[in-house]
Amino acid sequence: SAVISQKPSRDICQRGTSLTIQCQVDSQVTMMFWYRQQPGQSLTLIATANQGSEATYESGFVIDKFPISRPNLTFSTLTVSNLSPEDSSIYLCSVEDRAAPGANVLTFGAGSRLTVL
Amino acid sequence: AQRVTQPEKLLSVFKGAPVELKCNYSYSGSPELFWYVQYSRQRLQLLLRHISRESIKGFTADLNKGETSFHLKKPFAQEEDSAMYYCALSLSGGYNKLIFGAGTRLAVHP
Numbered sequence: 001s002a003v004i005s006q007k008p009s010r011d012i013c014q015r016g017t018s019l020t021i022q023c024q025v026d027s028q029v030t031m032m033f034w035y036r037q038q039p040g041q042s043l044t045l046i047a048t049a050n051q052g053s054e055a056t057y058e059s060g061f062v063i064d065k066f067p068i069s070r071p072n073l074t075f076s077t078l079t080v081s082n083l084s085p086e087d088s089s090i091y092l093c094s095v096e097d098r099a100a101p102g103a104n105v106l107t108f109g110a111g112s113r114l115t116v117l
Numbered sequence: 118a119q120r121v122t123q124p125e126k127l128l129s130v131f132k133g134a135p136v137e138l139k140c141n142y143s144y145s146g147s148p149e150l151f152w153y154v155q156y157s158r159q160r161l162q163l164l165l166r167h168i169s170r171e172s173i174k175g176f177t178a179d180l181n182k183g184e185t186s187f188h189l190k191k192p193f194a195q196e197e198d199s200a201m202y203y204c205a206l207s208l209s210g211g212y213n214k215l216i217f218g219a220g221t222r223l224a225v226h227p
Contacts, residue, residue, distance in 0.1 A: 043203070043217040097163065104149055104207040106215060108161040
């Protein structure tokens with residue numbers, strides 16, 4: 001499986017500020033996926049990031065709130081902007097498992113735990 | 118709407134007891150279902166998928182389209198099975214888009 005590094009692993013932010021989360025993969029991948037896991041909740045897909053094009057956002061998520069960059073095939077960032085306490089969540093980066101291409105199996109990063117005060 | 122339901126937040130059993138973690142889904146298309154697991158201080162990882170029809174770490178899961186279920190079973194639980202388990206649904210044509218259930222925490226006591 002791909003090795004995914006996420007930074008920061010956790011952060012505490014003030015409301016109204018922004019946080020950028022980085023995701024680095026040890027191999028080139030076409031698509032990178034950003035998920036959110038709110039406290040006690042399930043994982044929800046925020047957006048899919050393709051290199052060279054704009055990210056595709058899921059219903060309920062907008063680019064102004066969650067801008068995504070995908071400058072190359074191994075790296076992506078997710079910014080959570082204008083933070084409010086409701087944004088306190090774990091944010092996870094994931095990619096297709098290269099051991100099972102096309103099988104809809106994902107490999108996940110360790111996650112970035114955000115707390116907004 | 119597509120949905121995955123895991124009715125139990127916590128399942129607590131003793132070592133050696135049978136385990137069944139329930140998962141029901143709602144989807145009108147042809148589903149692909151998965152079980153992901155997260156052990157303490159580890160990343161979320163795939164446990165098994167229905168299309169493989171395999172047993173992983175003694176766990177099996179059968180897709181029942183009539184009951185729209187994909188329950189995870191193990192005949193004899195071990196302490197090392199203690200973890201958070203997530204059922205996930207992949208939509209046909211939804212390349213790598215997974216819909217997750219809320220998760221069930223399995224606690225296996227000695």
